[in-house]
Amino acid sequence: xxxxxxxxxxxxxxxxxxxxxxxxxxxxxxxxxxLQTAENLRxxxxxxxxxxxxxxxxxxxxxFKEEYRExxxxxxxxxxxxxxxxxxxxxxxxxxxxxxxxxxxALGIGATTSIFTLxxxxxxxxxxxxxxxxxxxxxxxxxxxxxxxxxx
Amino acid sequence: xxxxxxxxxxxxxxxxxxTLDVLGPLHGYGIAxxxxxxxxxxxxxxxxxxxxxxLKLEQxxxxxxxxxxSENNRRAxxxxxxxxxxKQLQAxxxxxxxxxxxxxxxxxxxxxxxx
Numbered sequence: 001x002x003x004x005x006x007x008x009x010x011x012x013x014x015x016x017x018x019x020x021x022x023x024x025x026x027x028x029x030x031x032x033x034x035l036q037t038a039e040n041l042r043x044x045x046x047x048x049x050x051x052x053x054x055x056x057x058x059x060x061x062x063x064f065k066e067e068y069r070e071x072x073x074x075x076x077x078x079x080x081x082x083x084x085x086x087x088x089x090x091x092x093x094x095x096x097x098x099x100x101x102x103x104x105x106a107l108g109i110g111a112t113t114s115i116f117t118l119x120x121x122x123x124x125x126x127x128x129x130x131x132x133x134x135x136x137x138x139x140x141x142x143x144x145x146x147x148x149x150x151x152x
Numbered sequence: 153x154x155x156x157x158x159x160x161x162x163x164x165x166x167x168x169x170x171t172l173d174v175l176g177p178l179h180g181y182g183i184a185x186x187x188x189x190x191x192x193x194x195x196x197x198x199x200x201x202x203x204x205x206x207l208k209l210e211q212x213x214x215x216x217x218x219x220x221x222s223e224n225n226r227r228a229x230x231x232x233x234x235x236x237x238x239k240q241l242q243a244x245x246x247x248x249x250x251x252x253x254x255x256x257x258x259x260x261x262x263x264x265x266x267x
Binding site for chain 1: 236
């Protein structure tokens with residue numbers, strides 16, 4: 001459980017510094033291929049063949065990069081950021097559409113809010129008193145009601 | 153020629169941990185080579201497969217990594233086992249041995265034993 005939490009936090013951090021990380025594993029993969037190439041050269045292969053064999057042995061680099069990338073960051077967060085960025089740039093390119101949309105949304109939200117405020121105040125909100133019992137005339141104290149003459 | 157076997161999911165992580173436990177800090181290439189040597193080249197594993205595994209282990213805190221100089225005097229990423237990783241390795245090797253023992257018993261059991 002704790003290791004899972006730690007992994008999540010690490011991935012969150014990795015999402016923030018994606019570029020640095022890409023640099024890191026690019027270098028790491030490159031170094032790996034160089035070491036394998038050197039090994040193949042020692043085994044007597046020609047330079048070109050040594051490099052080719054090293055790459056073959058490593059496997060589909062792009063695939064691993066993809067897998068690495070997915071594991072390193074939080075893919076959904078990255079996708080979300082990308083989509084948001086894309087949406088904003090599209091909106092900026094169509095100002096008329098953007099203004100119309102924003103205005104109608106603003107009007108709609110504003111109208112709904114004010115009507116609800118009214119209904120809330122008139123119909124829904126309870127009166128600020130402890131008991132909502134209707135007091136019949138003559139019952140209880142009348143001292144609090146100014147302007148009324150005490151009977152008798 | 154002997155048939156090569158696919159690596160079970162998760163086995164590679166255990167192999168990497170054990171390698172680091174035995175050999176000390178090592179770069180990715182070193183770990184890959186060691187796994188190949190020990191398994192007698194029976195494993196069909198692309199060396200690249202190891203890196204996502206190492207990343208996951210590092211994120212879980214079982215191993216840590218830092219830059220160091222490689223054999224051909226360039227920067228390489230060196231991985232080492234952490235205390236937590238050692239604990240994880242012990243627990244997992246116990247598990248593994250238990251599983252292997254159980255399966256082994258099933259294979260050696262004769263029909264008479266089961267009656």
